[in-house]
Each structure stands twice: as C-alpha cells, then as structure tokens.
Amino acid sequence: MEMNVTRRQFLKLSGAVAATLAVVELGFDEKKARAESSDFKIAKLKPTPTICPYCAVGCGILVYSTEDDVVYTEGDPDHPINEGKLCSKGTTVRQVYTSEKRVTKPRYRAPGSDKWEEVDWDFALDKVAKNIIETRDRTFIQKENGITVNRTDSIAYLGGAALDNEECHLLQKLFRAGLGLTYIEHQARI
Amino acid sequence: MTNHWNDLQHANVLMIIGANPAENHPISFRWITKAKENGGKLISVDPRYTRTSQMADMYGQLRSGTDIAFIGGMINYVLENELYHKEYVANYTNAAYLVTDTYSFEDGMFSGYDEGKRSYDKTKWAFKTDEDGKVLTDPTLKDPNCVFQLMKKHFSRYDVDTVVGVTGTDKKMYLDICKTYGSTGEVGKAGTILYAMGTTQHTVGTQNIRSYAILQLLLGNIGIQGGGVNALRGESNVQGSTDFGLLYNNVTGYMKTPEATEVDSTYQGFLDRITPKAGYWVNTPKFYTSMLKSFYGDNATKENEFGYHYIPKLSAGKNYSFMRLFDAMYRGELEGLLLFGSNPAVGGPNARQEKESLSNLKWMVAVDLFETETSSFWQKEAGADPASIQTEVIFLPACASFEKEGSVTNSGRWMQYRWQAIKPKGESKADLEIVHMLARKLKDYYKNSSNPADLPMKAMTWDYGEHDHPDIDLVCREINGYDMKTKKQVKGFGDLKDDGSTCSGNWIYCGFYPEEGNLSKRRDSTNEGMSNFLNWSYAWPANRRILYNRASADLNGKAWSKDRVGIEWNALEGKWMGHDVPDFVVTKGPDDPTFKDPFIMIAGGKGAIYSTGLNEGPLPEHYEPFENPMLNSFSSVQFNPAVQFGEKEMNPQGDVSKYPIVATTYRLSEHWQSGAMTRSLPGLAELVPHMFVEISEELAKEKGIKNKDKIFVSSARGEIEAYAMVTKRFKPYKLKDKTVHQIGMPWHFGYKGIAIGATANHLTPHIGDANSSIPEYKAFLCDVRRA
Numbered sequence: 007m008e009m010n011v012t013r014r015q016f017l018k019l020s021g022a023v024a025a026t027l028a029v030v031e032l033g034f035d036e037k038k039a040r041a042e043s044s045d046f047k048i049a050k051l052k053p054t055p056t057i058c059p060y061c062a063v064g065c066g067i068l069v070y071s072t073e074d075d076v077v078y079t080e081g082d083p084d085h086p087i088n089e090g091k092l093c094s095k096g097t098t099v100r101q102v103y104t105s106e107k108r109v110t111k112p113r114y115r116a117p118g119s120d121k122w123e124e125v126d127w128d129f130a131l132d133k134v135a136k137n138i139i140e141t142r143d144r145t146f147i148q149k150e151n152g153i154t155v156n157r158t159d160s161i162a163y164l165g166g167a168a169l170d171n172e173e174c175h176l177l178q179k180l181f182r183a184g185l186g187l188t189y190i191e192h193q194a195r196i
Numbered sequence: 197m198t199n200h201w202n203d204l205q206h207a208n209v210l211m212i213i214g215a216n217p218a219e220n221h222p223i224s225f226r227w228i229t230k231a232k233e234n235g236g237k238l239i240s241v242d243p244r245y246t247r248t249s250q251m252a253d254m255y256g257q258l259r260s261g262t263d264i265a266f267i268g269g270m271i272n273y274v275l276e277n278e279l280y281h282k283e284y285v286a287n288y289t290n291a292a293y294l295v296t297d298t299y300s301f302e303d304g305m306f307s308g309y310d311e312g313k314r315s316y317d318k319t320k321w322a323f324k325t326d327e328d329g330k331v332l333t334d335p336t337l338k339d340p341n342c343v344f345q346l347m348k349k350h351f352s353r354y355d356v357d358t359v360v361g362v363t364g365t366d367k368k369m370y371l372d373i374c375k376t377y378g379s380t381g382e383v384g385k386a387g388t389i390l391y392a393m394g395t396t397q398h399t400v401g402t403q404n405i406r407s408y409a410i411l412q413l414l415l416g417n418i419g420i421q422g423g424g425v426n427a428l429r430g431e432s433n434v435q436g437s438t439d440f441g442l443l444y445n446n447v448t449g450y451m452k453t454p455e456a457t458e459v460d461s462t463y464q465g466f467l468d469r470i471t472p473k474a475g476y477w478v479n480t481p482k483f484y485t486s487m488l489k490s491f492y493g494d495n496a497t498k499e500n501e502f503g504y505h506y507i508p509k510l511s512a513g514k515n516y517s518f519m520r521l522f523d524a525m526y527r528g529e530l531e532g533l534l535l536f537g538s539n540p541a542v543g544g545p546n547a548r549q550e551k552e553s554l555s556n557l558k559w560m561v562a563v564d565l566f567e568t569e570t571s572s573f574w575q576k577e578a579g580a581d582p583a584s585i586q587t588e589v590i591f592l593p594a595c596a597s598f599e600k601e602g603s604v605t606n607s608g609r610w611m612q613y614r615w616q617a618i619k620p621k622g623e624s625k626a627d628l629e630i631v632h633m634l635a636r637k638l639k640d641y642y643k644n645s646s647n648p649a650d651l652p653m654k655a656m657t658w659d660y661g662e663h664d665h666p667d668i669d670l671v672c673r674e675i676n677g678y679d680m681k682t683k684k685q686v687k688g689f690g691d692l693k694d695d696g697s698t699c700s701g702n703w704i705y706c707g708f709y710p711e712e713g714n715l716s717k718r719r720d721s722t723n724e725g726m727s728n729f730l731n732w733s734y735a736w737p738a739n740r741r742i743l744y745n746r747a748s749a750d751l752n753g754k755a756w757s758k759d760r761v762g763i764e765w766n767a768l769e770g771k772w773m774g775h776d777v778p779d780f781v782v783t784k785g786p787d788d789p790t791f792k793d794p795f796i797m798i799a800g801g802k803g804a805i806y807s808t809g810l811n812e813g814p815l816p817e818h819y820e821p822f823e824n825p826m827l828n829s830f831s832s833v834q835f836n837p838a839v840q841f842g843e844k845e846m847n848p849q850g851d852v853s854k855y856p857i858v859a860t861t862y863r864l865s866e867h868w869q870s871g872a873m874t875r876s877l878p879g880l881a882e883l884v885p886h887m888f889v890e891i892s893e894e895l896a897k898e899k900g901i902k903n904k905d906k907i908f909v910s911s912a913r914g915e916i917e918a919y920a921m922v923t924k925r926f927k928p929y930k931l932k933d934k935t936v937h938q939i940g941m942p943w944h945f946g947y948k949g950i951a952i953g954a955t956a957n958h959l960t961p962h963i964g965d966a967n968s969s970i971p972e973y974k975a976f977l978c979d980v981r982r983a
Contacts, residue, residue, distance in 0.1 A: 054598065054615045054616065054617035054618075055614075055615055055719070056597060056598040056614040056615065056617060057432065057597070057604055057606070057612045057613075057614050058432065059432045059596065059597040059598075059604075059873070060431075060432060060868045060873070060874075061220065061221050061429075061430055061431065061432065061868070062221075062428070062429035062430060062431060062432055062433075062434060062435060062606050062607040063201060063221050063222075063223050063224045063606060063607065064201075064432070064604070064606025064607070064608070064610055064612055065223050066612075067598075069598045069617035069618070071598075071617045071618040072618075073618075073619075074618070074619075075618075076598075076617065076618055084719065084721050085721065086202060086721045086723070086727070086729045086732055087201050087202060087223065087224075087227075087606075088223045088226075089226075091223055091226065092223065093222035093223055093865060094222075094865050094866050094880065094883060095865070095866065095867075095868055095874060095880065096223070097879075098874075098877050098879040098880050099598075101877040101878060101879050101880075102565070102596045102597075102873060102877065103596055103598075103599070103618070103621060105566075105876050105877050105878070107566050107567070107876035107949060107950065108565055108566065108593075108621055108622070108624070108876075109564070109565065109566060109567055109591060109593040109624070110593055110621055110622020110623055110624055111593060111622060111623050112590070112591060112592055112593060112623070113590070113591035113593075114588075114589070114590055114591070115574065115587075115588070115589035115590075115591075116588065117585075117586040117587065117588050118582065118583050118584075118585065118586060119582060120574075120575070120576065120582035120583070122591070127623065127625075127633075130590050130591075130592055131592075131633055131634060131637060132637075133588070133590050134561050134590055134592070134634060135634060135637045135638055135641065137532055137558075137559040137561075137588070137590075138532065138634075138638065139638070139641060141531045141532045141558070141559075143649070145531070146649045148648060148649045150456050150509075150511075151456070152461075153456050153457075153458075153460075153461045153509065154461075154505040154509075155456045155508065155509040156505060156506060156507070156508050156509070156649070156651075156652055157508030157509060157510070158508075159511070159516075159524075159529070160529070160530055160531045160532065161530070161531065161532040161533070161534070162521050162524075162525070162530050162532070162533050162534070163442075163533075163534045163536070164518075164521075164533065164534070164535050164536070164538040164540065165442075165534075165535050165536035165537045165538030165563075166433075166437035166440070166442040166536060166537070166538075167431035167432075167433055167434035167437045167537070168431055168432055168433060168537045168597075168873075169433060169437060169536060169537060169627050170433065170436075170597075170600075170602025170603055170604055170614070170627070170628065171433065171436040171439075171440060171602065171603045171604065171605060171611065171675065171702075171705070172602045172603065172628055172668055172671040172672060172675065173536075173602060173626075173627045173628045173631065174433070174436060174437045174440035174442055175440055175448070175671060175674070175675050175701050175702065176628060176631045176632065176635070176660075176666075176671060177442065177536065177627075177631055178440055178441055178442060178447070178448060179490075179491055179635075179656065179701075180631055180634070180635045180638075180656070181534070182441075182447070182453075182507065182508060183491035183492070183506060183507060183652065183656055184491075184635070184638070184652055184653045184656040185638070185652075185653065186508040186652055187508065188444060188508050188510050188511075188516050189444060189516050189521045189524070189530070190442055190443065190444055190516075191442070191443060191444055191516070191517060191518045191521055192434075192437050192438075192442040192443065192538065193431060193434055193437070193538065193543070193869075194434050194437060194438040194442075194443065195443060195517055195518040195968070195969060195970060196518050196540075196543060196544065196545070196970060196971055
C-alpha cells in the first residue's frame with residue numbers, strides 16, 4: 007500500500023477485508039459476500055467513465071472518486087474493447103492521482119541555481135509570457151526575400167501525444183497560427 | 197490502423213511484425229486470442245522471442261533492420277506461387293499502370309539520383325500517360341513496363357536463400373510463414389499485418405511499411421474486415437496529436453505547412469501546389485480555408501487571402517523535425533523550449549547529447565505531472581554543474597487525464613470522450629487551461645500593437661470564455677466547424693466551403709459534432725454487425741470503422757466473403773449498405789465508370805503497389821542500417837541513399853570491428869514511454885524496479901556473464917550499466933558468412949521517479965528515416981562486458 011493513503015482510507019479498506027472474512031466464516035453465499043464487500047467501498051460513489059491514459063488501445067476505465075480522493079478504479083464493463091479488463095498499467099491508474107511524486111505547485115529555477123523554488127501561477131505564467139514575447143519579438147522574421155513569412159525559428163515546441171484533442175487544437179492555434187513557431191514537433195516523430 | 201482493435205478477431209491469419217501487443221498493447225490481445233479461437237493462425241516476426249511470439253503458431257526470428265528483405269521474400273514467394281488475389285490486384289491496385297521508360301533499377305539504385313543532394317528526381321519514376329494526362333494501362337499485366345512486371349522483376353532478387361542469409365531466419369520456418377500468410381490471398385480469406393515502432397524506427401522505416409502495404413494489396417487484404425495494415429500506436433492520443441498537426445510539416449488533417457517560396461507567396465499558388473488534380477484531396481482548398489477560419493474567424497477574409505499569410509512559412513527546404521531541432525539547439529540557435537508532456541532526455545536518440553544541448557537554451561517551460569529528467573537536466577543528479585547552466589526553467593504542473601475532460605483518439609481512430617472524475621490535484625491544471633491562460637495573456641499584450649509582425653496574434657480568435665477555465669464545448673464546436681453566418685454546426689466535411697463561409701479546426705474530425713451533439717461521448721456498445729460498434733464514440737473520418745471498405749466487395753459490389761461483409765452494393769435501394777459507413781460515394785453504382793476504384797483518396801482510385809511519393813524509390817529495397825554487422829547482400833549500396841545526415845557531432849558512428857553486437861530497444865507492460873507516468877507510481881515501480889539488458893545464453897557464455905551480473909553496454913555514443921538478464925529469447929543469427937549476436941533492452945529508465953535506472957537512449961544513434969525522420973532506435977551496434 008502506498009505512502010499517502012490516509013488513516014481514514016486505510017481503516018475503510020481494512021474494514022472491507024475484515025467484513026469479507028467474517029461473512030465467509032459465517033458461511034454466507036460467497037457470491038453475495040463478494041457483491042457486498044465491493045459495494046462497501048464504492049456504494050455511495052458515482053463512477054466517472056474515462057479512457058486509459060497509457061497506450062492507444064483506448065480501454066475504458068471507471069473512476070470512483072470523492073470530492074478529494076480517487077477511491078477506486080476498474081475496467082469499464084460496457085467498453086467494447088476491454089469489456090472490463092485492464093493491464094498492469096491501466097489497473098494502476100489510481101496512483102497517477104495518489105503518487106507522492108506528483109508536482110502540485112508551479113516551480114521556478116533561476117539561471118545558475120541548483121534548486122527549484124515553489125512559485126504561484128501568476129508569477130510562473132508571467133515568466134513564461136515574458137520569455138515568449140522577448141524571444142519572439144526579437145527573432146521574428148516578418149518578410150524574407152520579399153515574401154511574408156511571419157515566423158520565429160528560435161522557440162521550439164515539443165509534446166502532445168498524451169494530451170487531449172481539444173488541447174492539441176489550441177496548442178496548434180496559439181503556437182503556430184498565433185505566435186509563428188516553426189519548430190513544432192511531438193512524440194509521433196520519434 | 198486501417199481497421200480497429202475489435203476487428204482483429206475476424207482475421208484468418210495475423211502477422212505481427214515489429215510489434216509486441218501481448219506486452220505493449222495487452223488488452224488488444226483479447227481480440228487476437230479470439231481470432232485464434234475462431235481458427236486463425238498467428239505469426240510473430242521479431243528479433244526477440246516475445247510474449248507475443250509465445251502465443252504464436254509460428255515465430256520467425258529476424259535480425260533488426262531486415263524487414264524489407266523478409267517481406268520482399270514473401271512478396272516474391274506469393275508472386276512465384278501465384279498466391280495473390282488476381283481480381284483484386286488487376287482491378288483495385290495500380291498493377292496495370294505503365295511506367296515511363298526513364299524508370300530503371302540497377303544494383304540498388306533507382307534512376308534519377310543526385311549524389312550531391314542525396315536525393316532522387318522522382319519524375320523519372322512517373323507513370324506513362326496519354327496526351328490528356330490519363331495513365332496508360334495494360335490490364336493483362338504482361339507489359340514489361342507495367343507495375344506488376346516491374347515489381348515482379350524487382351522482388352525476384354529476394355530469393356529464399358539470400359533472404360534468410362540476411363535476416364537470420366530459419367529457412368524452413370520462413371517458408372512455412374510465407375505459405376501460411378500467402379494463403380490469405382485466396383478469395384474470401386483475410387490476413388492482417390500489425391506493426392509498431394519495431395517497424396518504423398529505422399532508416400528505412402517508411403519503406404518497411406510500404407512493403408507490408410504491397411503484400412497486403414497483393415493478397416487482397418486491404419479494406420476488408422479482418423485485414424488491413426495496422427499501426428499499433430503507443431500513446432493514448434498519439435493518433436490525435438498527429439491528426440491535429442503537431443509536426444513541423446503538417447497543419448491539422450495532414451495538410452502541408454507553407455514554405456517561403458515564390459509559389460507559396462500567394463494562397464492560390466500554395467493551394468495549387470498542394471492540391472492534387474484527382475482523388476478526394478481535390479477538396480483541399482475547402483479544408484484549408486475552413487481551418488484558417490477556425491484560427492482567425494472574421495479576421496480571415498477573401499481580401500487577406502483568408503489569413504493565409506499569418507501562418508508561418510518554413511524556410512524553404514529546411515528540415516525542422518525532432519533531431520534537427522536538437523541539432524539547432526546544439527548549435528545555440530534556439531532560445532526557448534516549450535515541453536507539454538515530453539521528456540527527450542530519456543526518449544530522444546543519443547539522449548545524453550540531446551540533454552546536454554538543453555543547457556544552450558535561454559529558457560525552458562515544462563508542463564508535466566511529474567518532474568522529468570528533461571525538466572531537471574540542470575541538477576547535480578543529472579551529472580550537471582548547476583552553477584554553469586544559465587537556462588531559466590519554469591515548471592507548470594499539469595493534471596491527470598481524469599482530473600479534466602476532453603477526448604483522445606485511439607489506434608483504431610475512435611475519438612473517445614473522457615469525463616472529469618475529480619478536480620485537479622493540488623494546484624495542478626489541465627493543459628487546456630494552461631494554454632488558454634497563456635493565450636489570453638499574450639493576446640492582451642499584443643492587442644494594441646501596431647507592428648505588422650503582431651498581426652497574426654491580433655487576428656487569432658480566442659473565444660472560449662472570459663474565465664481562466666475555458667469552455668471546452670466551444671473548443672469542440674470549433675474543431676468540428678460551423679457555418680460562419682448561422683453558427684450552426686456543419687454535418688460533415690462534405691459541407692465545408694472554400695469561400696470562407698464555414699470554419700473547421702480539423703477537417704478529418706468534421707462530423708463528430710453535428711447539431712445533435714458531441715458524438716465522441718456516445719456510449720452505446722450494441723454490436724450491430726461485424727463488431728464495428730458504429731454508435732460507440734466516433735471514428736474519423738465520417739464515423740468509418742474500416743478504411744477503403746469499398747474493397748471489401750467484388751467487382752459487382754458483392755462482399756468477397758459472406759462471413760466478412762463490410763459494405764455491399766444494394767441494387768434495390770440503389771446504394772452501398774452494410775455494417776460500416778461506406779468509404780465511397782454512397783449512391784455510386786455499377787453504371788459509374790469509377791465503380792471499381794476503391795481507393796478514393798488516391799488519384800485514379802487504385803491501391804499503390806508502386807508509389808512515386810517516397811524519397812528512396814517507388815519500390816522498397818533492402819539497405820543495411822546506419823550501423824550494421826554485414827555487407828548488403830542485395831546490392832553494393834550499403835546504406836539508404838536518400839537518408840539525410842544532421843549535425844555530425846550529434847551522431848558518432850560505430851563500426852562492427854569495435855561494436856560487433858546488434859542492439860535494439862523495446863517496451864515493457866509495466867512501464868510506459870520515458871517512464872514519468874509509471875516509474876513514479878509505487879505499484880508499477882515495484883513490478884519492474886530495475887533496468888536490465890537481455891542477452892542470449894550463447895553471448896553470456898562467450899563474455900563470462902551470469903544472470904543478474906552487472907554489465908556495461910557501450911556504443912559509439914556512450915555507455916550504460918545495467919543488470920544482465922540471460923535469456924533464451926535472443927539467439928545468435930546464422931547469417932550468410934558469420935554468426936551475429938543481438939541484445940535488447942527497455943528504454944523506459946532514467947534517474948527520476950521511484951524506479952530508476954540507466955537510459956538506453958544514451959546508446960542510440962542520431963539518424964533517421966529518409967521520409968519521416970524517425971530515429972533509428974531499433975538497430976544499432978554495441979559491445980557488452982562485465983562490470
């Protein structure tokens with residue numbers, strides 16, 4: 007069990023195990039016991055359907071979450087490709103949320119510094135915008151040999167294969183159609 | 197994929213080459229297993245005996261980088277033994293086309309080569325046409341200059357003995373594979389080819405795939421249920437991100453990026469250049485103009501050529517692809533780098549050199565869920581001296597897929613919606629929100645500028661709401677497209693216009709969001725026939741599940757097989773009907789002269805056995821990898837003559853005398869890509885905690901290495917240390933005149949996260965395919981020794 011399961015969750019989970027054992031010892035119908043024990047964890051939660059973020063098979067996953075925690079995930083039984091099944095990665099998707107390695111605040115590393123500083127979003131986005139504007143405006147080529155080219159070859163963009171389509175559209179729009187970047191590449195190339 | 201995952205169950209024979217779905221696309225294997233339960237045969241072709249091989253009826257071992265030899269021999273076998281689908285080949289492919297007399301092929305080289313430029317004049321390979329530009333044909337396929345005869349002659353050199361001397365495959369097994377896969381040429385049978393990065397990541401990667409396509413066309417396997425050429429894509433939305441044009445040479449929907457040339461200096465000139473004279477792509481101007489309208493809205497007018505000049509024009513002839521980008525960074529030409537979920541310090545070729553180039557940047561922005569080896573390249577842990585690195589780095593925490601909403605497109609082109617299950621963790625945000633906030637800031641900065649250079653930013657529309665969090669529904673509507681006047685959603689790309697009256701962010705997706713609503717959200721899993729699930733999500737284009745499905749029916753429009761009905765011509769109804777959305781004009785009947793032209797995207801409508809589009813020739817030819825253990829057996833030309841070299845210092849070359857062992861990289865079930873999203877999870881880190889290298893028992897004995905020993909693997913680019921996994925899964929190859937060893941290793945590891953280990957890409961070369969510029973990760977030379 008990973009590090010950041012809260013005490014309340016831990017009790018809840020071990021409670022589920024204890025309940026299962028007790029029922030079995032009392033000789034109840036096994037199927038019914040299984041149904042009840044799985045009810046226990048997620049009974050009051052509404053599952054949200056999602057698609058696995060790893061490979062491109064596109065398996066369906068149901069996410070059972072509270073306001074501030076992902077309680078349980080399982081394969082979506084209605085999904086025509088995986089019909090409820092998941093692989094090792096898909097099964098572990100809850101930990102993408104719970105992993106203590108998640109970065110949850112913007113960070114800044116000053117030139118020459120040997121550490122990150124935690125900063126707020128305004129500071130971070132202002133820095134990003136300032137850098138983009140400074141480099142773009144200074145390196146922008148509006149015309150080349152009399153032809154309007156409207157580009158900068160000094161800023162590169164990489165990434166997108168794990169993003170949503172809607173995000174890819176806006177990234178294309180801002181960085182190519184708006185800012186004039188030419189070095190636009192992502193994982194499909196490599 | 198031309199087909200989709202559920203459809204794999206319909207194949208009589210499946211050949212998996214350069215892919216390992218049992219481990220890398222595990223759930224897809226259910227449908228492969230189903231095909232086997234239905235009596236289908238499974239062939240696995242791979243340098244390593246994988247878990248896919250273990251499930252296969254036949255396993256063909258091949259040396260990394262010899263796919264064209266392997267498939268070339270199969271094509272030759274199919275032709276010599278007349279196993280091909282004669283009616284299909286004669287009518288649905290360009291086999292009957294005549295080729296001009298300027299075409300020639302001699303000792304590994306096609307005609308028209310310019311040694312100085314390392315490129316061909318492709319007009320030398322053109323088809324022969326009459327005065328009206330119509331291609332001349334010989335329906336008997338006997339003319340020595342017809343595609344069929346030229347192909348036959350070309351591949352006649354790929355005899356079985358030469359082939360297995362190059363690939364290292366057991367001869368008897370090879371012949372069994374040829375026979376078994378060749379059996380799908382029988383009318384009514386279906387064979388499918390599945391491939392992944394084992395195929396593409398070579399200096400001949402594109403021609404590897406071409407060789408599969410030729411074999412599939414010969415056997416009549418394209419367009420049918422249970423057939424196809426199927427790329428198993430490895431990331432949840434790598435299909436979508438490609439469709440959405442996040443590549444230097446493509447804008448959305450596979451349309452070209454303009455260049456700074458005289459021809460492209462006007463929108464009309466550009467459109468004339470990129471729009472073919474025939475085939476469905478004649479509609480390009482409608483798609484392009486609609487895309488420009490989605491970028492610039494009412495600021496794209498007829499008078500300003502629909503904002504065409506706001507799109508940046510590439511420097512003419514310049515390659516801006518991934519490796520060239522790092523070359524430019526190495527030379528200090530780049531100031532800034534924006535990373536949205538990208539980790540080249542682990543995933544890039546010659547990754548250490550690429551990582552070191554990062555310190556030439558003035559600034560870097562990393563948007564990610566986890567700290568990666570790239571975003572922390574300046575740290576001591578990375579072997580860097582922080583004080584000497586002047587790059588300013590800003591890390592923006594992104595949230596996970598289920599902490600936001602939006603759609604992803606799977607390998608089978610299904611655009612599936614993901615709903616938000618929980619609010620973003622901590623202060624992390626959706627990438628959509630991040631780009632939205634940034635765009636609003638930048639728009640605001642440029643809004644009062646009178647500098648002509650800032651016109652594109654001013655003209656770009658950004659109407660997704662006035663709050664930090666954008667209204668995703670408005671983004672979805674814009675991607676589909678709508679009528680600019682009525683704001684009504686367009687029904688499909690057939691309704692797009694070139695006069696500026698419609699917009700569409702991505703024409704191939706146009707149709708997913710009609711007035712009725714966003715169809716990617718559909719969850720009706722009823723199987724209404726052939727497991728195409730037409731009411732589940734949405735598949736581009738036009739909700740079509742099998743591409744080229746006209747070819748699933750014979751010359752009269754009847755299905756080749758009663759068991760595999762895709763679409764059929766219904767004479768009573770006067771239209772194509774069946775289990776799929778027709779990839780053909782629905783009402784085009786037998787009276788139409790183009791009734792037998794199934795490949796509607798291609799001018800002429802015939803499947804391309806012979807193609808003038810690729811850089812190294814109209815037919816695939818075997819060349820050895822950049823680093824190779826033997827002389828080319830098929831010609832005196834050792835290396836792909838059309839491959840372009842980049843920065844020399846980024847790409848040292850190893851020689852077989854110093855590095856005698858062939859190496860390849862691969863993936864594991866438990867980890868994914870550069871590892872940030874798996875090595876940071878305790879569950880997956882525990883399952884596979886260490887970096888390892890698989891070596892054969894024979895090589896281990898030669899080198900005095902035992903299982904679990906620490907070993908060094910070195911190449912011309914660097915050296916890594918890892919555990920040895922001594923295995924039966926690799927076997928030495930018996931090639932023409934020598935025995936050669938191969939090793940393999942996962943490429944997921946780096947020094948961040950919970951499970952850490954050496955980065956395999958410190959070893960891989962910085963050179964790529966002559967067409968796609970994908971790096972040659974899958975065949976390079978190395979040496980191994982005990983640590």
